[in-house]
Amino acid sequence: MTVIHEKLEDKNAKMRARDVSVYYGDKKAIDEVSIDISADYVTAFIGPSGCGKSTFLRCFNRMNDTIAVARVEGKIELEDEDINGPSMDVVQLRARVGMVFQKPNPFPKSIYDNIAYGPKIHGLAEKKPELDEVVQKSLTRAGLWDEVKDRLDESGTALSGGQQQRLCIARAIAVDPEVILMDEPCSALDPIATAKIEELINELSGRYAIVIVTHSMQQAARVSQRTAFFHLGKMVEYGPTSDIFTNPIEERTKDYITGRYG
Amino acid sequence: MTDTAITEPVRPTRTPEFAKRIEQRYRSERRFRALGLGAIIFSVAVLVFLLGNMLANGIGGFQRAELAVPINFAEAGLSGDAQSLSASGALQALEMQGLPDIVEFYAEQELGEAGAAEISGDAWRDVASELTQNPSLIQGENTFQLAASSDLAGGLSGEGSAEMQALAGQLASEGKLAKNWDVGFLARSDATSPQQVGIWGALKGSILTMIVTLLLAFPIGVLAALYLEEYAPKNRWTDLIEVSINNLAAVPSIIFGLLGLAVFLTIFPNLRSAPLIGGMTLALMTMPVIVISGRNAIKAVPPSIRDGALAVGASPVQVVFHHVLPLALPGMLTGTIIGMARALGETAPLLMIGMRAFVATPPDGFTSPATVLPVQIFLWSDEIDRGFVERTSAAIIVLLLFLLLMNGLAIYLRNKFEKTW
Amino acid sequence: MSEHTVKAFDEDITRLRGLIAEMGGLAEVAIQGALDALVRGDQELAAKVVEGDTKIDALETEVDKLSVRIIALRAPMADDLREVIAALKIAGVVERIGDYSKNIAKRVGSIEGRDRFEPLTLLPAMGELASEMVHDVLTAYAARDPDLAREVIATDAKVDAFYNSIFRNLVSYMVENPATISSAAQLLFVARNLERIGDHATNVAEMVHFAATGTYPPDEDR
Numbered sequence: 001m002t003v004i005h006e007k008l009e010d011k012n013a014k015m016r017a018r019d020v021s022v023y024y025g026d027k028k029a030i031d032e033v034s035i036d037i038s039a040d041y042v043t044a045f046i047g048p049s050g051c052g053k054s055t056f057l058r059c060f061n062r063m064n065d066t067i068a069v070a071r072v073e074g075k076i077e078l079e080d081e082d083i084n085g086p087s088m089d090v091v092q093l094r095a096r097v098g099m100v101f102q103k104p105n106p107f108p109k110s111i112y113d114n115i116a117y118g119p120k121i122h123g124l125a126e127k128k129p130e131l132d133e134v135v136q137k138s139l140t141r142a143g144l145w146d147e148v149k150d151r152l153d154e155s156g157t158a159l160s161g162g163q164q165q166r167l168c169i170a171r172a173i174a175v176d177p178e179v180i181l182m183d184e185p186c187s188a189l190d191p192i193a194t195a196k197i198e199e200l201i202n203e204l205s206g207r208y209a210i211v212i213v214t215h216s217m218q219q220a221a222r223v224s225q226r227t228a229f230f231h232l233g234k235m236v237e238y239g240p241t242s243d244i245f246t247n248p249i250e251e252r253t254k255d256y257i258t259g260r261y262g
Numbered sequence: 263m264t265d266t267a268i269t270e271p272v273r274p275t276r277t278p279e280f281a282k283r284i285e286q287r288y289r290s291e292r293r294f295r296a297l298g299l300g301a302i303i304f305s306v307a308v309l310v311f312l313l314g315n316m317l318a319n320g321i322g323g324f325q326r327a328e329l330a331v332p333i334n335f336a337e338a339g340l341s342g343d344a345q346s347l348s349a350s351g352a353l354q355a356l357e358m359q360g361l362p363d364i365v366e367f368y369a370e371q372e373l374g375e376a377g378a379a380e381i382s383g384d385a386w387r388d389v390a391s392e393l394t395q396n397p398s399l400i401q402g403e404n405t406f407q408l409a410a411s412s413d414l415a416g417g418l419s420g421e422g423s424a425e426m427q428a429l430a431g432q433l434a435s436e437g438k439l440a441k442n443w444d445v446g447f448l449a450r451s452d453a454t455s456p457q458q459v460g461i462w463g464a465l466k467g468s469i470l471t472m473i474v475t476l477l478l479a480f481p482i483g484v485l486a487a488l489y490l491e492e493y494a495p496k497n498r499w500t501d502l503i504e505v506s507i508n509n510l511a512a513v514p515s516i517i518f519g520l521l522g523l524a525v526f527l528t529i530f531p532n533l534r535s536a537p538l539i540g541g542m543t544l545a546l547m548t549m550p551v552i553v554i555s556g557r558n559a560i561k562a563v564p565p566s567i568r569d570g571a572l573a574v575g576a577s578p579v580q581v582v583f584h585h586v587l588p589l590a591l592p593g594m595l596t597g598t599i600i601g602m603a604r605a606l607g608e609t610a611p612l613l614m615i616g617m618r619a620f621v622a623t624p625p626d627g628f629t630s631p632a633t634v635l636p637v638q639i640f641l642w643s644d645e646i647d648r649g650f651v652e653r654t655s656a657a658i659i660v661l662l663l664f665l666l667l668m669n670g671l672a673i674y675l676r677n678k679f680e681k682t683w
Numbered sequence: 684m685s686e687h688t689v690k691a692f693d694e695d696i697t698r699l700r701g702l703i704a705e706m707g708g709l710a711e712v713a714i715q716g717a718l719d720a721l722v723r724g725d726q727e728l729a730a731k732v733v734e735g736d737t738k739i740d741a742l743e744t745e746v747d748k749l750s751v752r753i754i755a756l757r758a759p760m761a762d763d764l765r766e767v768i769a770a771l772k773i774a775g776v777v778e779r780i781g782d783y784s785k786n787i788a789k790r791v792g793s794i795e796g797r798d799r800f801e802p803l804t805l806l807p808a809m810g811e812l813a814s815e816m817v818h819d820v821l822t823a824y825a826a827r828d829p830d831l832a833r834e835v836i837a838t839d840a841k842v843d844a845f846y847n848s849i850f851r852n853l854v855s856y857m858v859e860n861p862a863t864i865s866s867a868a869q870l871l872f873v874a875r876n877l878e879r880i881g882d883h884a885t886n887v888a889e890m891v892h893f894a895a896t897g898t899y900p901p902d903e904d905r
Contacts (some may be wrong), residue, residue: 059324066572091575099573105566107585117584118574171574218758247763247897258758259687 002034003250005239012038014209015060015097020074022055022064029055032074033235035228037179039209042201044224044241046217048261051230053213057181060211061097062090078179095122098172102184104164106156106171111148114156115139118175134174142170143200153168160165162193169200173208180204186219198223215262217257221245229253316655318601318663323656326444326457327415329381329433330371333389334403338364346398353390362386368410373438377427380414382455388446407442409457412649414439421648447656451624452638456649461660463624467537467617467632467665468606470625474541475548475605478621480547480598483552484587487594490553491560492582511550518547519611525644534616543611548601555597559590592676598670603665609636635661699749699770700825706742706777707821709735711814713784714880718810720791721873722803732788739781746774762894766827769894773824776883776890780817783876783883790873794866805852806873809845809872812838813877816884820891827895835888836900842881849874 013036022030030052037043037060045053053062062083065071076083083093095118106114115135119125125134135152139145144166148159156167165185172180182201186194201210201223214220220227220241227244229237229252237244237253248254255261274280340359346352365386369378383406393399416422417430418439433439450460486507494500496538520544526533533539563586571581612618617633618641625632633641635657637673687693720729729798750771753759759767816838823831853867853874892900 061573063569063572066569091577093575094573095575099569101566101569101573103566105564105570107567107570108589115684117571119575121574121576121580121584168570171570175574217760245760246764254761255685258763259689259692259760260685261688 002235003237016077018075019106021072025069031233037209041225042205042210043226045213046220047230051228057213061094095175097179098177099181100185106167109152111156112152115174121190138170138174140164179209278570319655320659323652327410327418328407328442330438332405335400352394356390380411414578419621464635464638466624468634470537471540475544478545479548483549485558487553507550516610519614522615535619537632538628544605548605551601556594559593563589592680595676702746710777712779714814717784717787729788729791736781736785742780743774765894769890773887780880787873790869809877813880820884820887824891829892829895832888832891839881839885846878884892
């Protein structure tokens with residue numbers, strides 16, 4: 001069903017999805033998708049609107065739980081542990097699998113509190129000096145420290161769109177997750193801010209397993225090493241990004257990538 | 263012919279008809295604006311008229327006709343020191359010493375028999391309370407301003423019988439009768455004479471009732487709104503509850519009064535007329551408003567904030583209390599204030615549970631008999647004595663000021679909590 | 684192949700193909716003309732061929748500009764991208780083929796006693812084959828037909844065989860009759876040019892194969 005390019009090395013898979021299907025009520029939004037996520041490469045999900053790529057992404061940290069009618073079948077493992085199993089708590093899962101959303105959504109609190117919130121609720125850092133360190137480390141890693149170090153008390157919502165999104169990334173990495181899911185993180189940003197986020201993704205890859213859903217094929221081409229093409233709830237083709245964009249195998253992938261879709 | 267139709271481009275937007283239509287559109291817009299402006303001007307004019315009328319009447323309500331009576335206690339043989347006068351039984355002690363007679367005697371001496379008759383029988387109490395507050399007055403001669411009877415007050419305003427008007431004119435010309443600012447109006451309670459009434463009893467009753475209403479309705483309303491919005495499953499039962507709450511908000515207030523009468527007064531039969539029962543009844547009425555506005559405020563919290571919190575691993579309770587509630591609070595406060603303002607002005611349900619009783623002393627607590635501002639206004643407006651007309655207006659002004667204060671506090675709180683994103 | 688959502692993209696690609704086809708047609712005509720002029724000693728025709736080459740050069744410039752424009756404005760992907768890149772390279776190669784034809788035409792005046800040379804009967808056949816290769820490879824490009832491209836690649840061996848035989852032939856003439864050395868050397872260059880045309884057609888065929896399939900043809904075909 002899915003065309004998978006020549007044997008992909010997946011020894012270091014951080015997360016494995018096997019035959020995952022998602023239903024919204026009676027409607028099947030995702031149809032038996034299997035894929036491996038690793039810290040060795042950035043994985044991009046592309047596809048037309050409504051193809052289910054975001055829905056599938058939200059399976060990895062169980063954000064679909066919040067939608068009453070959504071039902072997930074199949075198996076997703078985080079380091080060989082079933083994330084829907086009894087041994088995995090959803091709060092713990094979300095601390096290990098962070099997420100960045102389409103629209104920058106900093107909390108209407110100070111920049112400092114935005115970053116410190118995660119470590120605080122998980123009890124990772126209790127005292128002020130510890131928190132200070134986490135905040136500085138996260139903001140530095142997100143490339144935002146120099147821009148905001150003098151105004152940590154200002155509201156996170158007062159930042160520009162691109163800074164807000166980097167703040168959200170910093171917030172996600174403040175709890176030191178293993179996987180970061182990004183759901184069209186640049187769709188609301190201008191090209192310069194987009195370029196900064198993409199550079200940030202490049203820097204973060206290797207340390208975190210990153211999955212990015214994007215509408216922009218150029219973006220997928222720029223930031224990812226693996227690309228999966230989704231269409232009508234199915235994963236049509238999966239392979240190295242360079243192959244997908246220069247020489248896709250499936251006709252639907254080719255039509256989509258070359259702008260012939262629809 | 264057909265050739266020209268094809269070659270000549272039709273420019274529908276440049277025809278005179280089109281220009282006419284545009285003109286028409288602008289005209290209708292101007293008409294609409296004029297109508298709107300007219301509506302606003304009309305409302306403002308009515309409001310100004312009402313407020314002006316109320317103020318003009320109400321100013322009189324804050325004044326009362328008083329007779330000046332010099333009293334020399336030393337001469338009258340009344341004695342006492344600071345200690346005994348500030349003791350709790352001072353009033354009775356003064357009465358035993360014959361203060362009522364002393365007051366009457368000096369009044370007759372100063373005002374003549376006819377004038378003294380128009381001093382209210384309770385005037386000695388005012389003298390006594392002034393003495394207890396300021397014991398040094400008991401030495402030497404001092405002039406006391408004593409409330410005139412309502413007949414004499416009417417005479418001073420040019421109303422009532424001819425003799426009374428003549429007497430009032432005579433006393434006024436001698437400088438013994440005058441309208442003075444009545445600070446005591448804000449400190450006294452209900453009485454039978456408009457010269458003796460005060461608003462404090464009703465105001466305190468209102469404040470106590472509002473406290474009970476707020477303490478009951480706000481937490482229950484907010485919690486109900488939170489549960490319905492965040493936790494309740496969407497099924498027939500929750501739909502039913504939602505419809506019920508919406509209907510409850512539209513139920514006429516007198517029904518709540520009946521409910522209070524039937525339920526609360528059956529459970530607590532001794533608490534008739536108490537602010538506690540009044541507050542509970544009004545809370546029933548206010549809660550649906552808080553629930554509805556609270557739910558809307560919660561719905562207005564962007565889902566992205568919720569997602570953001572969930573994604574860093576916050577539990578549902580943490581999401582609600584760290585993010586949703588703080589963001590929804592301003593909206594909830596607005597709804598609460600609207601509900602409270604409605605409750606503050608509510609009369610009907612309180613009449614049902616007996617808060618229309620004549621209560622001459624301010625309530626000591628939540629369980630003592632009390633009345634509230636709107637009921638007091640209602641009662642006074644029913645009185646026959648003309649002196650109550652001005653007093654009613656004054657009470658309305660106090661009610662409006664109280665309302666203004668409450669709204670001001672709410673706006674302050676809302677702006678303090680409001681956050682932008 | 685269905686159309687692009689953006690119609691202007693299709694128009695650009697169609698125009699690019701049109702330019703390549705036009706260049707190819709001109710190059711074919713140039714090869715034929717150069718050989719006709721050579722065989723008949725027709726200086727006038729030769730001059731025409733030389734003149735016609737400027738048209739090919741102009742077309743190459745146009746292809747370059749259009750390709751860059753498409754890449755910049757349309758951000759082509761996958762086979763579109765490969766096609767544009769191939770067109771860019773093919774234009775360069777076809778321009779070289781045009782140059783070779785011009786080169787052959789220029790030599791027309793320097794060959795004497797053309798009746799005595801047997802190779803003069805072989806050269807038109809070789810030219811025919813070379814121009815057929817150019818024709819086929821451009822057909823393959825227009826049709827995105829990797830099979831036809833591989834046939835073209837296979838044909839190159841025949842051209843090489845022609846070249847070898849003509850080479851031996853001319854060398855023996857030169858040995859027998861030193862007076863013909865000058866003319867024979869000219870003809871040797873002509874044969875060499877035709878062989879180069881065949882090689883270039885092979886290169887184009889490889890690009891066509893890449894544009895169509897994303898891979899270069901396997902080695903045994905080359």
